[in-house]
Amino acid sequence: MKLFDVYPRWQIEPVRAQGCKVYDKDGVAYLDFYGGHAVISIGHSHPYYVEALTNQLKCIGFYSNAVLNSLQDEYAEKLGELSGYPDYSLFMVNSGAEANENALKLASFHNSRKKVVAFRNSFHGRTDAAVQATDNKKYKAPINENIDVIFLPFDNLGLVKETLFQEDVSSVIIEGIQGIGGIQVPDPFSLQKLSKICEETGTILILDEIQSGYGRSGKFFAHQYAGIRPDIITIAKGMGNGFPVSGMLISPKFKAVHGQLGTTFGGNHLACAAAIAVADVIKTENLVENAATVGAFLIGELKKLPQVKEVRGHGLMIGIEFTEPIKAMRDRLLFEEKVFTGVTGTHIFRLLPPLCVTMEEAKEFLSRFKKVL
Numbered sequence: 001m002k003l004f005d006v007y008p009r010w011q012i013e014p015v016r017a018q019g020c021k022v023y024d025k026d027g028v029a030y031l032d033f034y035g036g037h038a039v040i041s042i043g044h045s046h047p048y049y050v051e052a053l054t055n056q057l058k059c060i061g062f063y064s065n066a067v068l069n070s071l072q073d074e075y076a077e078k079l080g081e082l083s084g085y086p087d088y089s090l091f092m093v094n095s096g097a098e099a100n101e102n103a104l105k106l107a108s109f110h111n112s113r114k115k116v117v118a119f120r121n122s123f124h125g126r127t128d129a130a131v132q133a134t135d136n137k138k139y140k141a142p143i144n145e146n147i148d149v150i151f152l153p154f155d156n157l158g159l160v161k162e163t164l165f166q167e168d169v170s171s172v173i174i175e176g177i178q179g180i181g182g183i184q185v186p187d188p189f190s191l192q193k194l195s196k197i198c199e200e201t202g203t204i205l206i207l208d209e210i211q212s213g214y215g216r217s218g219k220f221f222a223h224q225y226a227g228i229r230p231d232i233i234t235i236a237k238g239m240g241n242g243f244p245v246s247g248m249l250i251s252p253k254f255k256a257v258h259g260q261l262g263t264t265f266g267g268n269h270l271a272c273a274a275a276i277a278v279a280d281v282i283k284t285e286n287l288v289e290n291a292a293t294v295g296a297f298l299i300g301e302l303k304k305l306p307q308v309k310e311v312r313g314h315g316l317m318i319g320i321e322f323t324e325p326i327k328a329m330r331d332r333l334l335f336e337e338k339v340f341t342g343v344t345g346t347h348i349f350r351l352l353p354p355l356c357v358t359m360e361e362a363k364e365f366l367s368r369f370k371k372v373l
């Protein structure tokens, strides 16, 4: 059997990784400023994480949600404290798209409305409702067309207000910082206004923090720069440091109804062990603060480069935009300078290193980056 060929792939195969470094089969070390697409939070192969998962596997790796699993409660308590949402409830699933799918569904269960408002250049995943709320036709199949999503520009709050005051929109979904859309940071004042309009119109505000959350922005959640409290917050990527796990934080205004949501694999023992270990390390190693400090340094230094058109972002979610296409630069950075980075579109580098990246590694990145400019 061959693989279904949907991914363009580099001819590099990482076989080992440690901290912010990834090694191929010949032992060549790469500096990881991509984090496997913003997934690696506490660093590759963190010993505490490896031990926690190994020990858990020796006890019990999986059982269904039909029985008690106190690891879920332990994780929920730790997440509540770490995130500043101790009064919210947790529902665990397996991927980012699945978390958004459930969030959109829960909102609709709650207010019995059908429409969704999303924003231009959004990305929320590839399942039915999530992909329909994604502003990219390429990802949508005809089967996804039934869900009624209205795409609005975020800088036109008048239009948002007009739409929501029809009082027939179930939810508004927005990324804490747009990732695939090019590291676009929403203006905090507009987010506050959006939150207020949602409250006034009975519309559920869903914050997709799948990429921007879990400390990446230098706060636990990017929306905390605006001081708002959304109704539902979705999380994934950094939550498991590579173990597939996701979830949503649900405001106390929602009533849990048996059977409305469900999952076979979500919140399994291994997923919880991974999520607990990540939460512990984020707390004990002060990784949110580290993301803020190293990120501010990187952003400051990148802004000094005359070749760069614009630098955007917060913490360790950084977009570097050029006037010219960056493909050649990115190839040299990867193949000659041995640095993994993300990109978005044709002109923007996306830096998403592990949250444990050190100042020395940041300086090393800058020196290699300057060589390819």
Ligand SMILES: Cc1ncc(COP(=O)(O)O)c(C=O)c1O
Pocket: 095, 096, 097, 098, 100, 123, 124, 125, 126, 175, 179, 180, 208, 209, 210, 211, 212, 236
């Ligand atoms: C903001 C955002 N939402 C949702 C998703 C979908 O997550 P997944 O690929 O785990 O389904 C992504 C993935 O890149 C994302 O960046």
